[in-house]
Amino acid sequence: MSKRFPLVSIITVNYNQAEVTCALLESLNKITYPNFEVIVIDNASVDDDPGIIKKRYPNVVFISNPINYGFAAGNNFGLMRAKGEYVLLLNNDIEVPTDFMEPLVEKLMKNPDIGAVSPKIKYYYQNDTIQYAGFTPINYVTMRNASIGFRTKDIGQYNTDYETAYAHGAAMMVPMEVVKKIGLMSYIFFLYYEEADWCVRIKSAGYKIYFVHNSYVLHKESISTGKLSSLKIYYQNRNRLVFMRRNVKGADFYFGIAYQFFVAIPKNAFSYLLKGKIKLFYAYYQAIGWNLKHLFDKEIYENPSL
Numbered sequence: 001m002s003k004r005f006p007l008v009s010i011i012t013v014n015y016n017q018a019e020v021t022c023a024l025l026e027s028l029n030k031i032t033y034p035n036f037e038v039i040v041i042d043n044a045s046v047d048d049d050p051g052i053i054k055k056r057y058p059n060v061v062f063i064s065n066p067i068n069y070g071f072a073a074g075n076n077f078g079l080m081r082a083k084g085e086y087v088l089l090l091n092n093d094i095e096v097p098t099d100f101m102e103p104l105v106e107k108l109m110k111n112p113d114i115g116a117v118s119p120k121i122k123y124y125y126q127n128d129t130i131q132y133a134g135f136t137p138i139n140y141v142t143m144r145n146a147s148i149g150f151r152t153k154d155i156g157q158y159n160t161d162y163e164t165a166y167a168h169g170a171a172m173m174v175p176m177e178v179v180k181k182i183g184l185m186s187y188i189f190f191l192y193y194e195e196a197d198w199c200v201r202i203k204s205a206g207y208k209i210y211f212v213h214n215s216y217v218l219h220k221e222s223i224s225t226g227k228l229s230s231l232k233i234y235y236q237n238r239n240r241l242v243f244m245r246r247n248v249k250g251a252d253f254y255f256g257i258a259y260q261f262f263v264a265i266p267k268n269a270f271s272y273l274l275k276g277k278i279k280l281f282y283a284y285y286q287a288i289g290w291n292l293k294h295l296f297d298k299e300i301y302e303n304p305s306l
Contacts, residue, residue, distance in 0.1 A: 004109075006084070008085070009037050009083060010036055013091075015044075095124060114207060115174065118173070120149075122154060148211075159213050164210060189239050191239070192232075234287050
């Protein structure tokens with residue numbers, strides 16, 4: 001690797017998970033990369049004391065939001081504060097090995113046509129098992145895609161770098177010059193689909209997105225939102241439609257909307273109703289209702305600049 005070590009701004013968003021965030025910061029304290037800053041955005045935590053983060057790790061830049069503006073906005077606050085040549089978005093429920101940063105920086109330094117990279121993501125509690133080794137493209141009718149290598153044992157089958165459809169928002173490095181060109185994440189998403197939308201914009205600006213095989217992180221998945229919480233159901237389905245409205249055009253859009261409204265959402269929602277999970281059923285229809293209520297809102301399509 002080059003002897004130049006450009007500044008990397010690491011951004012993480014905390015919400016009611018101060019101890020989890022501290023575990024991330026503890027792992028970052030041990031990394032071998034010599035030039036980085038850490039920015040922690042607290043999104044108005046109410047269930048614990050986020051102040052312990054700054055007390056234990058006084059060198060971090062700690063920003064306390066008075067309101068929970070959402071995950072996308074939290075990252076945006078960090079991006080606006082970042083001083084680095086590169087920015088690395090890390091979920092607070094990630095822990096990192098000591099040498100994870102160098103391959104990501106090296107990939108971007110050597111390839112100015114790459115606009116975002118993600119490392120291999122493995123499960124923290126099953127660290128021989130892959131969560132992410134790249135993404136397949138989203139099918140714009142069904143709005144489904146797949147995480148490459150998902151829940152398979154890591155036996156070296158993905159030990160090469162390659163272009164991928166999307167980076168993973170849990171661990172995603174982007175050159176600051178790309179952020180300046182394409183703008184910040186859309187505030188409209190709040191939670192879920194914001195990084196996929198950002199990746200579409202990165203690719204639309206002419207950049208590639210890469211999976212970097214010789215870097216990995218460990219992910220304690222779904223600590224904040226829960227496996228099947230009504231919050232997760234609501235925002236995933238609300239924002240699936242928002243993503244379509246922003247990015248899918250022509251016949252695919254009409255086929256996709258029809259599929260979502262008449263097949264996917266009724267099928268999934270009524271399955272929860274039949275299981276007696278009324279809150280999850282209601283979350284689906286709140287998601288649809290939000291999109292109908294905001295059918296003509298121009299801010300759906302806005303891309304905030306840095």
